[in-house]
Amino acid sequence: MDKNIAWYIQKQVERTIKNINNRNMEGYYIKNREQLFQKLKDLITEGSTVGVGDSMTLFETGVIEFLRSGKFNFLDKYKVELTSDDKRNIYIKNFSAATFICSTNALTESGELYNIDGNGSRVAPMIYGPKQVILVTGINKIVKNSEEAEIRVRQYAAPIDAKRLNKDTPCTKLGYCVDCKTPNRICNDFVVIRGQFIKGRIKILIVGETLGY
Ligand code: SF4
Numbered sequence: 001m002d003k004n005i006a007w008y009i010q011k012q013v014e015r016t017i018k019n020i021n022n023r024n025m026e027g028y029y030i031k032n033r034e035q036l037f038q039k040l041k042d043l044i045t046e047g048s049t050v051g052v053g054d055s056m057t058l059f060e061t062g063v064i065e066f067l068r069s070g071k072f073n074f075l076d077k078y079k080v081e082l083t084s085d086d087k088r089n090i091y092i093k094n095f096s097a098a099t100f101i102c103s104t105n106a107l108t109e110s111g112e113l114y115n116i117d118g119n120g121s122r123v124a125p126m127i128y129g130p131k132q133v134i135l136v137t138g139i140n141k142i143v144k145n146s147e148e149a150e151i152r153v154r155q156y157a158a159p160i161d162a163k164r165l166n167k168d169t170p171c172t173k174l175g176y177c178v179d180c181k182t183p184n185r186i187c188n189d190f191v192v193i194r195g196q197f198i199k200g201r202i203k204i205l206i207v208g209e210t211l212g213y
Contacts, residue, residue: 009139012109013206016142019111023195025202027111036136036207037066043134043203044072044099051075051094053102053122056164057136057212063101091121095129102126103212104135105157106149107142107204113193114149116158118186126193126202133202138211146192154179158187160213 001009013029020027030036040063044050050072058064067074075090075097082090094100102122106114113135117123126133143149159171167184171177177187196202 009208012142013139013208016107016109016111016206019109020107020204021111023111024199025111025196025204026200027204027206030205030207032208033061036061036063036205039205040066040134043132046071047073048098049073049075049093049096050099050101051090051097051125051130052077053094053100053125055101055103055122055136055212057103057138058101060211061136061207063136067101094121094125097125097130099132099134100125100130101134101136103137104141104204105153107137107206108145108149109142110145111194112146112149113191113202113204114146114153115189115191115193116153116187117189117191120189123189123191127191131201135202135204136207136211137204138207138209140210141212142206153190154187157213162186 017027017029028039030039050067052058052064052067064078068076075093077087077090104113104115108114115123143152154177159175159177162169163172165186167186169182169184169186170180193202
């Protein structure tokens, strides 16, 4: 990476982490995959129960495979044989997990988390339940402010996610959001997290890469 771009990103990450910490959450800069897995080993007790929310970042970084190592009681929502009732049971169990891991659709430089969800199974445990929530995010998710976050989640992340899910929605044909009211709409829950009562319950690992969407 160009050293001047690296300097810009470093400054952006530094002020984002400072503001995350001021909101009773914890922010960490993670340089590479090796550091990521070391941090996860430090944060997650072997044998403890771990749930995840839908996240391409967790697949791209290898976190899902890491959780399948057998060292954790992993509530694996991606097993092919699961019925919709099985999935619902996993979503309910996620609330009492020791750790819940997912990513975020956007992270503002002032330390706010912006997310859109279809049925709430990803954003609900972020808000309440698991003892700790670990968010793994690439630097591409950092935005200047709430206005940019809103645009990112509605006009970028949501249409791409609808495409991934093969949804019959206007955005999968047009490539942008029209705030549809179709039954297949995936943008039902808009959640902004601006702080925590329990210090450090939410930990945000900012990986120095472009990850997910
Ligand atoms: S509101 Fe509808 S059109 Fe907009 S991104 Fe969501 S599913 Fe697509």
